[in-house]
Structures are given as C-alpha cells and as structure tokens.
Amino acid sequence: MSWNIWALKKSPWVFHVNTGACNNCDIEIVNCLTPKFDVERFGIKLVGSPRHADALLVTGAVTAQARPRLEEVYRQTPKPCVVFAIGACACDRGIFHNSYHVVGPVDKIIKAIDPDAIIAYVPGCPPKPEAIISGVVKALAVL
Amino acid sequence: MKKTIGKPVLAVGPFHPLQEEIEFFQLTIDGEIVTDIDVRISYNHRGIEKISETLQYDQVPFLVSRICGICSASHPLAYVQAVEEMADITPPDRAMYIRTIINELERIHSHLLWVGLGGHFIGYDTVFMWAWKYREPVLELLEEITGNRNNYGNVKVGGCREDIKDEIIPRMLKELETVERKTDMLTNAILDDPVLHARLKGVGILTREDAIKCAVTGPTARGSGVDIDVRRDDPYAAYSDLDWKVIVQPEGDVFAKAVVRLLETFEAIKIIRQALNKLPGGPIAVEVKDIPAGEAVGHVEAPRGETFHYVRGDGGNTPVRHKVRAPSYVNVPSFAASCIGQSISDVTLTLASVDPCYSCTERIAVIDSDNKIVCDYNMLVKLSREKTQRIKEESGLEGITLKEE
Numbered sequence: 201m202s203w204n205i206w207a208l209k210k211s212p213w214v215f216h217v218n219t220g221a222c223n224n225c226d227i228e229i230v231n232c233l234t235p236k237f238d239v240e241r242f243g244i245k246l247v248g249s250p251r252h253a254d255a256l257l258v259t260g261a262v263t264a265q266a267r268p269r270l271e272e273v274y275r276q277t278p279k280p281c282v283v284f285a286i287g288a289c290a291c292d293r294g295i296f297h298n299s300y301h302v303v304g305p306v307d308k309i310i311k312a313i314d315p316d317a318i319i320a321y322v323p324g325c326p327p328k329p330e331a332i333i334s335g336v337v338k339a340l341a342v343l
Numbered sequence: 344m345k346k347t348i349g350k351p352v353l354a355v356g357p358f359h360p361l362q363e364e365i366e367f368f369q370l371t372i373d374g375e376i377v378t379d380i381d382v383r384i385s386y387n388h389r390g391i392e393k394i395s396e397t398l399q400y401d402q403v404p405f406l407v408s409r410i411c412g413i414c415s416a417s418h419p420l421a422y423v424q425a426v427e428e429m430a431d432i433t434p435p436d437r438a439m440y441i442r443t444i445i446n447e448l449e450r451i452h453s454h455l456l457w458v459g460l461g462g463h464f465i466g467y468d469t470v471f472m473w474a475w476k477y478r479e480p481v482l483e484l485l486e487e488i489t490g491n492r493n494n495y496g497n498v499k500v501g502g503c504r505e506d507i508k509d510e511i512i513p514r515m516l517k518e519l520e521t522v523e524r525k526t527d528m529l530t531n532a533i534l535d536d537p538v539l540h541a542r543l544k545g546v547g548i549l550t551r552e553d554a555i556k557c558a559v560t561g562p563t564a565r566g567s568g569v570d571i572d573v574r575r576d577d578p579y580a581a582y583s584d585l586d587w588k589v590i591v592q593p594e595g596d597v598f599a600k601a602v603v604r605l606l607e608t609f610e611a612i613k614i615i616r617q618a619l620n621k622l623p624g625g626p627i628a629v630e631v632k633d634i635p636a637g638e639a640v641g642h643v644e645a646p647r648g649e650t651f652h653y654v655r656g657d658g659g660n661t662p663v664r665h666k667v668r669a670p671s672y673v674n675v676p677s678f679a680a681s682c683i684g685q686s687i688s689d690v691t692l693t694l695a696s697v698d699p700c701y702s703c704t705e706r707i708a709v710i711d712s713d714n715k716i717v718c719d720y721n722m723l724v725k726l727s728r729e730k731t732q733r734i735k736e737e738s739g740l741e742g743i744t745l746k747e748e
C-alpha cells in the first residue's frame with residue numbers, strides 16, 4: 201500500500217457535490233452528520249472546499265449544466281481521491297435515464313477526464329444513512 | 344431583476360456542505376447594502392415534465408415524488424388528484440385519511456429541517472443538531488408506514504399503496520407526543536430568546552403588498568399576513584373533516600416566518616392525531632380501469648406553499664402534457680423585494696427564510712458597485728454569525744439555552 205493511500209484511509213474528509221439530485225440523497229448525507237449517525241466519530245468530516253477533500257460524495261444524475269462544474273471540482277481535488285456515487289441517480293441516472301438534459305452517469309464523466317479514478321457506488325433511492333456509512337467504510341477497506 | 348452581466352463574477356466555493364441544490368445568486372452591493380440581486384437557475388433541470396409523458400399514469404407518481412426530496416408526498420398527491428378529477432374517481436375514505444397523515448408527517452420533518460438550517464445560518468449549531476435529531480423519529484414512522492424514509496411513493500391513482508397498520512398507531516401517537524414535547528422546547532427556546540428577537544425581527548421584511556404582487560405562497564405568504572392555505576381554501580384529502588387552524592403572522596420579517604413554521608408543526612401534529620383517532624375502516628384503493636381523454640389540475644399545500652399540477656390525456660395510457668409549478672418558483676423572486684436595501688450580513692438568512700427547497704443561498708458571489716468581488720457564500724455565513732455575536736455582546740445576554748427535561 202502506498203503511503204498516500206494509507207494516509208487517505210485514516211480520516212477521510214469528504215466534499216459533497218450535487219449535480220442535479222432531488223435533494224433526498226443530499227439530506228441523507230447531511231443526516232449522517234447529525235446526532236443519530238454522527239460520522240465525525242469516525243473522522244469523516246464534510247469540508248467546504250474540494251481542495252481539502254479526500255473523497256467526493258456525488259449525488260444526482262449530472263445535468264448538462266452541472267457537468268463542467270463536476271469536472272472542475274474533480275480536477276481541484278488532490279489525488280488520489282475516491283469518488284462516491286451516492287444514490288441510484290449518480291450510479292446510473294436512475295429514474296431520469298431518458299431525460300434530454302441528463303448527461304451522466306457520474307462514473308462516465310469522471311472516467312472521461314481521469315481513466316484511473318477510483319469510483320465507489322452506493323445504490324438506493326435514497327440510500328439510508330447507514331448504507332452511505334457502510335459504503336464509505338467498505339470502499340476504504342478494499343483500497 | 345436587472346442583469347448584472349458584464350461585471351466580473353468569481354464563483355468561489357460552488358458547493359457548500361450544508362446547501363444542496365445548485366443555484367446561483369449574484370448580489371450587487373453598495374458598501375454594506377444590497378442594491379440588486381440576480382438569480383440563475385436550471386443547474387438542476389432534469390426535464391421531468393417531458394419524462395412524465397413517456398411514463399404510464401401509474402408510474403408518474405414515482406417520478407414526481409423525485410422532483411424534490413422534501414416535498415415527496417405533496418407532488419404525487421397533486422398529480423394523482425388531477426388524474427382522479429380527469430377520470431372522475433373518488434378514492435375511499437381510508438385512503439383520504441392516510442394521505443392526510445403522510446402529508447402532515449412530511450410537513451413536520453420539513454419544518455424541523457428548516458428550523459435547524461435557520462439555526463445554522465445565524466451560528467446556533469446546537470439548534471441545527473437538535474432539530475435534526477427530533478426529525479429522525481418522524482422519518483422512522485414514515486419508513487415504517489411506506490417502506491422508505493423519503494420518496495414514499497405511497498399515493499396512486501385511486502387510493503394509496505400502503506396501509507397504516509393498526510399495530511403501529513399506538514406507537515405513532517407516542518412518537519408524536521415526544522416530537523411535540525421537543526418542538527415545544529425548541530419553540531420556547533427560540534421565541535423567548537432576546538438575541539434572536541434582536542437578530543431576526545425587522546430583517547428581510549416582505550410587505551403584504553409585495554407578497555401579493557409576487558404571488559408568494561405557503562409560509563412565506565402567511566408570514567406576511569396573507570391568509571391563504573389550499574388545505575382550507577380548496578380542501579382535499581381529509582382536511583375538511585378535521586379541526587385545525589391556519590397560522591398567519593402579519594409582520595413579514597424572518598421572525599414571523601419562523602413563528603409560522605413552528606406553530607404549523609403543532610397544527611400538523613394535531614391533524615395527525617385526530618386523523619389517527621378517526622381513521623375509518625375499509626379498503627385503501629379503488630380499481631381504476633382507464634383514464635379518459637381530458638385535462639385537469641390538482642393542487643396541494645406542500646410545506647413550502649401551493650404545488651400545482653396540470654395533466655392532459657388523450658385517452659391513452661400516458662399523459663400527453665404534464666405541467667408542474669412548485670412553490671419555490673413563485674417564492675424565489677420575492678427575494679428582489681425582501682433583500683434589496685438589506686445589509687449583506689442579513690442576506691443568507693433572508694434567502695433561507697423562504698425555505699427555497701433550502702437550496703437557494705448556495706453559490707453567492709457579492710459584487711461591489713465598482714465591479715469588485717467582495718465575498719462568497721462562506722463569507723456571508725461568517726458575517727451573519729458575527730452579527731449574532733455582536734448583538735450578544737452588546738446586549739450582554741447569553742442567548743439560546745436548550746434543556747432536555
């Protein structure tokens with residue numbers, strides 16, 4: 201294990217990107233921070249800038265207008281950076297798969313600018329906070 | 344809203360951890376005072392109306408519940424009411440009551456969510472954590488009834504999908520009592536707090552005239568003294584059978600909107616309690632054969648205001664036109680009336696007071712009249728928090744105290 205992956209696994213700081221989600225996945229992510237789930241116990245912390253982030257929590261099916269913003273955010277993160285596709289929309293556009301304004305899914309967009317990107321998927325619509333936490337833990341375990 | 348194009352814009356911190364949707368506001372300021380506001384949307388445009396035309400009548404409720412995660416009971420209900428009107432279907436009584444209960448549970452969790460975020464904006468993170476903690480039991484009840492914490496997908500044309508089982512009614516009543524006690528504590532803490540009075544009163548005033556001119560709905564209108572509520576004015580589901588009142592506050596400032604939302608939470612609890620006690624027996628859905636050609640509208644009082652759905656069909660099994668007008672669409676332009684002339688430390692709060700699917704304060708860049716970028720969103724939250732701190736110090740008061748009994 202290279203030293204930077206080792207360091208990444210200790211206390212991942214995450215940055216939340218909404219690319220056209222219905223809000224539910226986002227609320228569940230914020231829910232993870234509140235007293236019932238409290239992910240800060242594990243050192244997982246939401247940060248305010250992609251430049252501080254070890255992982256991106258991406259929600260939503262990526263609309264045409266959000267696409268360049270998602271790419272820009274990904275470019276700004278220090279590598280290695282794990283991209284979590286949270287929710288059915290981010291994993292494979294979900295119910296919006298045939299929309300004219302949706303250009304996702306997330307993995308396609310990220311792989312197009314960085315073929316080596318590490319992508320983890322948390323399905324669900326929305327995934328429960330427990331599922332999000334377990335997804336993050338599992339992804340960190342296999343890194 | 345006048346265009347501020349041509350002035351340099353630097354979008355700093357495009358996404359904020361506590362703000363979800365992507366929307367963009369540009370404020371032009373003169374010194375500390377906001378002189379103009381420009382809003383850009385459509386980052387979140389997913390073409391839902393068009394997708395709806397490719398789905399069958401019975402599939403559409405699942406799609407429209409995903410318009411907004413927080414109003415995921417109101418949108419499908421408005422759509423279903425439109426289709427039912429078109430096809431002349433009357434759902435059974437039990438379904439009407441279940442719809443009422445689910446919608447009011449949604450109102451409780453939405454309002455508590457807003458209270459939490461409001462607290463966060465002015466630097467009371469304790470309120471944020473507490474409000475969200477007390478919201479959890481409501482989500483658990485919803486999960487137990489419908490199978491999902493959000494996006495319940497519980498209404499269908501002709502009735503409801505999931506029944507409220509008799510076994511869980513006593514538990515629901517117990518949980519409601521806890522939520523009521525906790526909301527009561529939060530309300531007292533907020534309404535008695537002199538710092539909050541100083542911080543919120545007279546801020547972001549939307550006058551009654553402006554409210555009517557902007558055609559705002561929901562708590563935004565009721566906080567400005569406009570007495571409208573679809574639940575009373577054009578009753579649907581079981582609202583006309585139940586005893587409850589519409590909360591109206593005349594002042595129009597942020598404080599009034601907070602009061603409206605908090606008191607509405609109690610009304611919602613009252614409605615659910617009555618509905619649970621009166622819950623009629625019988626089936627929860629009627630069989631629907633086919634939907635004739637025609638057009639109809641349905642509207643529902645969502646937590647943020649009136650949501651409106653128009654459906655037209657040609658006798659086939661999909662709608663040929665489906666139009667949605669969500670409450671934030673009319674509430675957002677009222678920023679122009681309530682923000683101009685405010686100081687920038689009050690802007691985040693004023694924007695948030697509309698509860699714009701709680702997304703709108705994201706991605707703000709403030710531009711000086713001399714075209715200089717002054718501050719970004721994080722800076723605005725900081726300014727807002729500093730003002731609270733200043734008021735605390737000047738008045739020598741302690742500020743909010745929360746006690747668990």
Ligand code: SF4
Nearest residue numbers: 221222225287288289
């Ligand atoms: S996966 Fe479901 S809950 Fe999440 S953003 Fe998409 S529609 Fe909303």
